[in-house]
Amino acid sequence: MKQFKTIFKFELLNYIKNKVFVGITIFLVAAIAVVMFFPQIAEFFSSESSDVTEQKPVMLIINKAYDDSDMLKEAFSSAFVDYDVQITNDNIDSVKGLITSETAECAFVIKNSSKYEYYVNNNSLYDENTMVADNVLQNLYRMNVLVENGVSAQEAGKIMNVQIEHSTTSLGKDQTKNFFYTYIMIFALYMVILLYGQMVATNVASEKSSRAMELLITSAKPVNMMFGKIIASCVAGLVQLVAVFGSAFLFYNINHSYWDDNFIMKSIFDIPLNLLFYMLLFFILGFFIYAFLYGAIGSTASKVEDINTSVMPLTFIFIAAFMVVMFSMSSGSVDNILMKVCSYIPFTSPMAMFTRIAMSTVPLYEIIISVVILIASAIGIGVISAKIYRVGVLLYGTPPKIGAILKAIKKS
Amino acid sequence: MKLEIKDIYKNFGNKKVLKGVSLTAESGEAFGLLGRNGAGKTTTIRILMDVFAPESGEVLINGNPIDYDKIRIGYLPEERGLYPKKKIIDQLVYFAELNGLSKHEALKTSDYWLERLKMGEHRNKRLDTLSKGNQQKIQLITALAHNPQVIILDEPFSGLDPVNAMLLKDIVKEEIEKGKIVIFSSHQMNYIEEFCSKIGIINNGEIVLQGNLHDIKRNYIRDRLVVKTEYPEKITEKYGSQCVVNENRELIIKLNSADDKQKIMREITDNFDIDEIKVFEPSLNDIFVQYTSNGEQEENNETV
Numbered sequence: 150m151k152q153f154k155t156i157f158k159f160e161l162l163n164y165i166k167n168k169v170f171v172g173i174t175i176f177l178v179a180a181i182a183v184v185m186f187f188p189q190i191a192e193f194f195s196s197e198s199s200d201v202t203e204q205k206p207v208m209l210i211i212n213k214a215y216d217d218s219d220m221l222k223e224a225f226s227s228a229f230v231d232y233d234v235q236i237t238n239d240n241i242d243s244v245k246g247l248i249t250s251e252t253a254e255c256a257f258v259i260k261n262s263s264k265y266e267y268y269v270n271n272n273s274l275y276d277e278n279t280m281v282a283d284n285v286l287q288n289l290y291r292m293n294v295l296v297e298n299g300v301s302a303q304e305a306g307k308i309m310n311v312q313i314e315h316s317t318t319s320l321g322k323d324q325t326k327n328f329f330y331t332y333i334m335i336f337a338l339y340m341v342i343l344l345y346g347q348m349v350a351t352n353v354a355s356e357k358s359s360r361a362m363e364l365l366i367t368s369a370k371p372v373n374m375m376f377g378k379i380i381a382s383c384v385a386g387l388v389q390l391v392a393v394f395g396s397a398f399l400f401y402n403i404n405h406s407y408w409d410d411n412f413i414m415k416s417i418f419d420i421p422l423n424l425l426f427y428m429l430l431f432f433i434l435g436f437f438i439y440a441f442l443y444g445a446i447g448s449t450a451s452k453v454e455d456i457n458t459s460v461m462p463l464t465f466i467f468i469a470a471f472m473v474v475m476f477s478m479s480s481g482s483v484d485n486i487l488m489k490v491c492s493y494i495p496f497t498s499p500m501a502m503f504t505r506i507a508m509s510t511v512p513l514y515e516i517i518i519s520v521v522i523l524i525a526s527a528i529g530i531g532v533i534s535a536k537i538y539r540v541g542v543l544l545y546g547t548p549p550k551i552g553a554i555l556k557a558i559k560k561s
Numbered sequence: 562m563k564l565e566i567k568d569i570y571k572n573f574g575n576k577k578v579l580k581g582v583s584l585t586a587e588s589g590e591a592f593g594l595l596g597r598n599g600a601g602k603t604t605t606i607r608i609l610m611d612v613f614a615p616e617s618g619e620v621l622i623n624g625n626p627i628d629y630d631k632i633r634i635g636y637l638p639e640e641r642g643l644y645p646k647k648k649i650i651d652q653l654v655y656f657a658e659l660n661g662l663s664k665h666e667a668l669k670t671s672d673y674w675l676e677r678l679k680m681g682e683h684r685n686k687r688l689d690t691l692s693k694g695n696q697q698k699i700q701l702i703t704a705l706a707h708n709p710q711v712i713i714l715d716e717p718f719s720g721l722d723p724v725n726a727m728l729l730k731d732i733v734k735e736e737i738e739k740g741k742i743v744i745f746s747s748h749q750m751n752y753i754e755e756f757c758s759k760i761g762i763i764n765n766g767e768i769v770l771q772g773n774l775h776d777i778k779r780n781y782i783r784d785r786l787v788v789k790t791e792y793p794e795k796i797t798e799k800y801g802s803q804c805v806v807n808e809n810r811e812l813i814i815k816l817n818s819a820d821d822k823q824k825i826m827r828e829i830t831d832n833f834d835i836d837e838i839k840v841f842e843p844s845l846n847d848i849f850v851q852y853t854s855n856g857e858q859e860e861n862n863e864t865v
Contacts, residue, residue, distance in 0.1 A: 151661075152659060152661075155655065155659055159655050356644075359642045359644065359645055360638070360640040360641060361643050361644055362642075363638035363640050363641075363642065364636065364642075364643065364656060364703055367607075367610045367612055367634070367638070368636075368656055368659040368660050369659045539612075
C-alpha cells in the first residue's frame with residue numbers, strides 16, 4: 150500500500166508539475182472565460198458605438214401583379230424587417246445593375262400573384278428570402294381570394310393570422326433540454342479518455358525506452374505500478390475536468406443575466422445533480438478500463454514511436470463507441486437495440502449508458518447491472534493489464550503478438 | 562546470511578533458458594556470475610529478484626524461501642536508465658521510497674550517497690545534463706541507497722573512468738566488509754578476479770563451473786610452464802612441438818606430465834638465458850573461454 154501511495158504521488162506530481170498540462174488547463178479556462186464574458190464584452194464595445202445607426206440593405210421589388218403597390222410593400226416590409234424594402238419602377242436590367250454594384254442587395258420581380266423572380270448578387274447557403282417571399286405571396290393570394298368571395302378584408306386578415314397556442318409537458322426526459330449538456334459531457338468523456346489513455350501509453354513506453362523500467366520492475370510490484378499510474382492519471386483528468394467545468398459554471402453564474410435569453414446556454418447549465426454523479430461514475434469506470442488497456446499496450450511497445458500503431462485498434466473501438474452514441478443521439482432514439490446492447494458492454498457502456506440515463510428513462514436495475522459489469526471488468530482488466538505490463542516491459546524489439554502475450558500471462 | 566538459488570528451470574516459449582541453475586553466495590563475499598551474452602545471467606538475476614517466476618526451483622535465504630518484503634535487494638541493471646528529464650534528488654528519493662524507505666530516510670540516504678560519490682553539486686540538476694559516467698554513478702545510488710542485504714551489480718564498471726572505477730571499487734569493498742552479499746556480473750575479468758572469492762560460470766542455461774576462484778585455479782593440472790626470455794628460438798629448438806608463444810611473447814611449454822615440472826624447470830634455468838620461469842596458472846579469462854566457448858575453443862586456442 151505504501152508503495153502504491155509512493156507511485157501515485159510521484160505520477161500525480163508528474164502531471165501537476167508538467168508545464169503542458171498546466172498550460173492547457175489554464176488555456177481552456179481562459180477560453181471559457183472569454184466565451185462566457187462575451188456578451189458583457191460585446192455590450193461594452195457596442196455601447197460606445199451605438200450612435201452609429203446601421204444602414205439596412207436595400208431590397209427592390211418590381212410589381213407587375215398587384216394594383217396596390219403599398220399593400221405589397223407593407224406585406225414585404227413586415228416580413229423582411231432586416232431590409233429596407235423599396236418598390237421600384239425601373240426595368241429589370243437597371244435593377245440588375247444596382248444589385249451587381251451592391252447598391253441594392255436583392256430584388257423580387259413579381260410577375261403575377263403566383264410567380265416571381267429573385268435576383269441576388271451572391272446566393273448564400275443560408276438565404277431564406279425566397280421561402281419568406283413564398284409565404285408572403287401565398288398569404289396575399291389567399292387574402293385576395295377571400296376578399297373576392299365576399300369576406301371583409303379585416304375578417305380575411307383574422308383568418309390568415311389565426312394564432313394557435315400549445316404547450317408540451319414531457320413526462321420523462323425532455324430531449325430538447327438535455328441534448329446539449331449530454332453532448333458536451335459525452336464529448337468531454339471522449340476527449341479526456343482518449344487523451345489520457347494516450348498519455349498513459351506514452352508514459353509507460355518512455356519508461357521502457359529509457360530503461361528506467363529495468364529498475365522500476367525490480368523495485369515495485371507491477372500491480373502497484375499499474376494502479377498507481379492509472380489512478381494518478383484519472384485524478385489528473387478529473388482535476389482538469391473540474392477546473393474546466395467548474396470555471397464554466399462559475400463564469401456562467403457571474404454572467405447569468407446576459408445568457409438568460411440564450412436557449413442553448415441555459416439548457417447546458419441546467420444539468421440535474423444526479424446526472425453529474427452518473428457522469429463522474431461512468432467517467433471514472435470508463436477511464437479505468439481504457440487507461441489500463443492503454444497502459445498494457447504501452448508496455449508492449451519498445452519505442453515511443455511504436456505507440457501510435459499499437460494503440461490504434463483500441464482507439465478504433467473507442468471511436469466506434471463514440472460514433473454509435475453520437476448517431477443515436479442525433480437520431481433522437483437513444484433507446485434503440487444497438488444502444489441497449491452497448492450499454493452492457495464495458496467498452497461502450499460508459500458512454501452508451503450515460504447517454505441513455507441523460508436523454509431517456511432507464512430503469513434502475515439496468516443501470517445497476519451495467520455499473521456492476523463495468524466495475525467487475527475494470528478490476529479484471531486492471532489485473533490482466535498489470536500482468537501484461539509485467540511481461541511486456543521486459544520484451545524489447547518488435548511488439549509481441551497477442552497470442553504470445555496471452556501465453557506469457559497464463560504462465561506468470 | 563546465505564543466499565541459495567536452487568535448481569531453477571525457466572522457459573520462454575519453447576526456448577529453455579535456464580536448465581537447473583543452482584548457486585550459493587554468502588554474506589561478506591562477492592560472487593562473480595559469469596557467462597557469455599545470452600547465457601542466462603540476466604534471467605537468473607530477474608528470477609532472483611522476483612520479476613519472473615521460474616518453471617521450477619526456488620530462491621532460499623538461510624535455507625528458507627526468500628521473503629521479498631523482508632530481504633531488500635539492490636540492483637544495478639546492465640541496461641542503465643532512469644528518468645532523463647527529472648531532478649536527480651527527486652528520482653533518487655522516489656526509488657528509495659519504492660524500496661521501502663520513508664520519505665525522510667530516503668532523502669537522508671540519497672544525500673549521503675550523493676556526497677559519498679562526489680555528486681553533491683548535481684543534486685538538483687536534471688539527469689540528462691550529466692555525462693554518461695556520472696549518470697551511472699547516480700544509478701549506482703539507486704542500488705545502494707536503501708541499504709540492501711543483497712546487492713546485484715551488472716557490469717558496474719563499464720563506462721567509468723579510472724578514478725571513478727577506483728571510487729566504486731572502494732565502495733564495493735566497503736559493502737562486502739559490511740557483510741552484504743554482492744553478486745557481480747561482468748565481462749571484465751580483471752574486476753571479477755579482484756573482488757570475487759567465488760565464481761559461477763553459466764553457459765547455455767547451465768552452471769558449468771562454480772566454486773572458490775583460488776581453488777579452481779589450483780585444481781588445474783599444473784603441467785605447463787611459462788618462460789620469459791629474449792631468446793625463445795633456442796628453447797623452441799629443444800622442446801619443439803610442445804612450445805607455443807602467447808600474445809605477451811612468453812613461451813608456454815606443455816609438459817608430458819605434471820610430475821616433470823621440477824626437472825624441466827631446472828633444465829631450462831641451467832641451459833638457457835631466461836628472465837623468468839613459472840608454472841602456468843590459467844587466468845580467469847582462460848577458464849572462462851575454456852568453459853563457454855562451445856566448440857569455438859579450437860579457434861580461440863590458436864589465437865592465444
